[in-house]
Amino acid sequence: MTVTLADVAARARVSPATVSRVLNGNYPVAATTRERVLRAVDELDYVLNGPASALAAATSDLVGILVNDIADPFFGIMAGAAQSAIGDTGTGRAGGEKLAVVCNTGGSPERELTYLTLLQRQRAAAVVVTGGALVDPAHIAALTAKLTKLGDAGTRVVLCGRPPMPGDAVAATLAFDNRGGARSLTEHLLSLGHRRIGYVAGPVERSTTRDRLDGHRDAMTAAGLDGPDADRLTVHGRYTRASGYDATRELLARDPSLTAVVAANDTVALGACAALREAGLRIPDDVSVAGFDDLPFSIDAVPSLTTVRLPLHEAGVRAGRLAMGADTPPPGGVATIPGELMVRASTAPPRG
């Protein structure tokens, strides 16, 4: 029915072992023999049986990339970059290439664990976990345990855009400096003269949310603005445009005199702009707005968005290479990637 390695061997008049060797390129094979085998492979249109080879070799060519939201370009960019970095390492031959696949957890901790189990079951060669983590201790413990098991089974684990984890299960971590970026963003606003700054935060339980909020508070505190208003001018929501819209309306209700709104990310900032505009406020004349991430659409927003650029593509590529073992991990296993303040048209000095 389906062509097997034995069929190829027969046609090439060699042993199955030899065919295996040329396909994997792990052992020396005479050039002429290799030639003959390769021809037989083409003629028979042979496709390696992945499960069988994974079973025998106790490792597969599957690499999993976990993302929180596949419809969000933030993850799409990182995942795409990682995937191409992994795919490009392939040789193009019948054997060799990895199958880099992305798994969408939808932000659900259960699905995150489920996917990891599924990848463990497949004996994945590597796993890249992207995006902010849940700060819930129970989940962190479960996740650590699962990643440790994966690591023990020979799966290389890489974290990308996520804070480091305890233990030595993780081969490498690429963390974004969310706190530092957020701090410099708020400092920019402060330097323009803003004092009443609203903050639209993400979900409380996410590390990204915490870090960015901490950075904001750092800057406010340094400017002597850490009064009771700090909490009153912070509203939590999800990382969506709708959430930014709602939160900004709430902020406006709490303090109609605020002169700037900092959003958890660019998508949220878009919602904030909509709410502001709807309230008859001009950006940045009446209220300045800032985001985070610098997604592609941010420069096209009207007015173009002041934000913090995160090198998502570069980070994804690096994570992919680390997952392949093509790069050596950073010293200590952890690299912190800084963000870059991008000052554009959505921020200006407050009126008056």
Next chain:
Amino acid sequence: MTVTLADVAARARVSPATVSRVLNGNYPVAATTRERVLRAVDELDYVLNGPASALAAATSDLVGILVNDIADPFFGIMAGAAQSAIGDTGTGRAGGEKLAVVCNTGGSPERELTYLTLLQRQRAAAVVVTGGALVDPAHIAALTAKLTKLGDAGTRVVLCGRPPMPGDAVAATLAFDNRGGARSLTEHLLSLGHRRIGYVAGPVERSTTRDRLDGHRDAMTAAGLDGPDADRLTVHGRYTRASGYDATRELLARDPSLTAVVAANDTVALGACAALREAGLRIPDDVSVAGFDDLPFSIDAVPSLTTVRLPLHEAGVRAGRLAMGADTPPPGGVATIPGELMVRASTAPPRG
């Protein structure tokens, strides 16, 4: 070292076959026995060996979802929907769930074929191919051959947001009515009184581009506007914001008097808006703009974008269910999904 099914069997004092049966739930097992087995599974923290089971059963629990650009929400939404439809079919037990994974071809025909081969190698249970197809006959032939082989090997093939293919390799096709949607969009502009309408098309070699352009031309021809200007007022580019920007500048150079620009999709439309604005033209007062797809950001654009809504989420869910065999294919194997004209603020009657 690693726990195997035999270990579980020994601990539960049953045969390996019985363990396999409770894990797969395919054969009747006494409730009390099942109980014992499940307990052993938990106690030993057993994880099924995917490759081994795939080898023995000659099919894996892997489902591949191919997308052209993972950073584009158009694909992210469909893929996410398909993935959750597939994941939700699982039982949550140690066996049963499918591993739905998305593969990013980056629009490259070679990578499309490579991914298909990789999935074939893994003996994937199903494959969902999303998005517009290349119209190149050679690639269509290669793709058809590959899909046929996949189908023959027992992989269920589903097309989503892509035109039907020849042959019977494909189990089901969900095609968008790009032509009809484009036609109604241009008719809307025509009915507003526009006559000099520029068209920013996608890459010539994509089916989506052709279909949408055909629909546009249909409407223009019906209005008696199929003169030599038709070609002069059409510029091709990629499905990116930058391309929309460049193409619109070109259009403006060719005919500064045009009163409307129709873009290949919403992302391109955003670029078009930027170019128009930069040229000192107001939207929609001086020039109307329309997009296609109705991505989430389109309603937040300023002004909000007139476009054609495609039910991406619904289509993705349906494709996922079809891939699982949970839904019966539409009659004839092909369903055409209509788009819905969304008239918003970016289109208005021409001046004067």
Next chain:
DNA sequence: CTGTTAGCGCCTTCAG
């Protein structure tokens, strides 16, 4: 309902 018996297709020592 449960145990026994063969492989699934490939990799990998071990010889030669």
Next chain:
DNA sequence: CTGAAGGCGCTAACAG
């Protein structure tokens, strides 16, 4: 450099 042989862990008849 190449062949022979055993087994990876699981499933699928086949009996009972």
